[in-house]
Amino acid sequence: MEFFDYFSQLYGDRWPALLEALKGEGNAVRLQFGESLEPYFLDEASVFAAKSLAVEPGMDVLDMCAAPGGKSLVIASMLQGEGSLQSNDRSPDRRLRLTHVLENSLPASWLGIVKVTGYDGVKFGLHKKESYDRILLDAPCSSDRHVLNSPAHLEVWSAKRVKRLSVEQGALLASAVDALRPGGVLVYGTCALSPLENDKVVEKILKKRPAMRVEPIEEIPPGADRTEFGVHVLPDTSEGRGPIYCAKLTKF
Ligand SMILES: C[S@@+](CC[C@H](N)C(=O)[O-])C[C@H]1O[C@@H](n2cnc3c(N)ncnc32)[C@H](O)[C@@H]1O
Known part of the structure; x- marks a missing residue:
């Protein structure tokens, strides 16, 4: 099957252990901000x-x-009710879930500065130029762990789709860069296994937007891998965590 061949070629000797770990339990933590x-x-x-x-x-x-x-919950907990958080998602159904999660899990004093919106992410660069101190782009991706555990998704997985997603991710990242204030920080992340959706997307933006620099992420989870531009947390070496890729960029 295409999925298995693709990743077996990519990960080589590591693939059998990684595959087993991807089928296993994750490593979730409980976030609770009030009794x-x-x-x-x-x-x-x-x-x-x-x-x-x-x-x-x-x-x-x-x-x-x-x-x-x-991740919006984690960000809101870092803001502690001061500043602003715009939690955006283009999908109406997923936005309903997002609103529910924020309203039910955040204390009122933290929720007060959170706004949920439904814009297409690619529009921010044009309409909200240099407006944010921090941007998280947790991009739509192949979601390989989910694909592996869902026969219907496994059936429609293709290397072409990975390429298509990486183009979409590049457009979203360019928009995020343009919406970031000078001196600001942006984190680009996915839960994908392929470098095409991870380091390659970052490599392209560094060429397109010379004001951007990669900043090393100092503290990383045990067993996570450092890649050319970021960090890849994979479950075989990181006690079930991930997959999560992230890269931190600053704007000069
Ligand atoms: C990986 S999920 C985000 C997970 C989320 N950050 C969390 O921690 O719960 C990617 C999300 O991107 C949304 N999305 C896809 N394309 C988009 C676009 N062009 N603009 C805004 N949101 C988009 C999808 O609806 C999906 O909810």
Whole structure:
């Protein structure tokens, strides 16, 4: 099957162990911000990706592709009710879930600065030029762990789709870069296994937007791999966490 051949070629000797780990349990942590509030379970690697954005109270933050909302919860907890968080997602159905998650899991004083919107992410660069101190682009991706565990998705997986997604990711990343204030920080992330959706997307933006620089992420989860531009957390070596790729970029 195409999926298995593609990743077996890409990962070589590592693939059998990685495949087993991808089929196994994840490594979720419980986020709960008050006794009467709903807990939310999020992969520890996703918490790491959101935290690497280095958000501080008072900042203006955009979570460009935010639903169902796990990483927005982490960002809101870093803002502590000061500044602003725009949690955006283009899909109406997923936005409903996002609103539910934010309303049920955040204390009122933190929720007050959060706004949910439904724009196409590629529009931010044009309409919200240099407007945010921090941007998280957790891009739509192949979601390979999900694909592997869903026969219907496995059936329609193709290398062509990976390429198509990487083009879409590049357009979203260019928009995020343009919406970022000078001096701001952007984290680009996916839960994909292929470098085409990860480092390659970052490599292209560095060529297209010379004001952007890669910033090393200092603290990374145990067993995570450093790649050319970012960090890849994979479940075979990182105690079930991931897959999560993230790269941190700053604008000069
Ligand atoms: C990987 S998921 C985001 C997960 C989310 N950050 C979290 O932690 O819960 C990607 C999201 O991007 C949204 N999306 C896809 N294309 C988009 C676009 N062009 N503009 C905005 N959102 C988009 C999808 O609806 C999906 O909810």
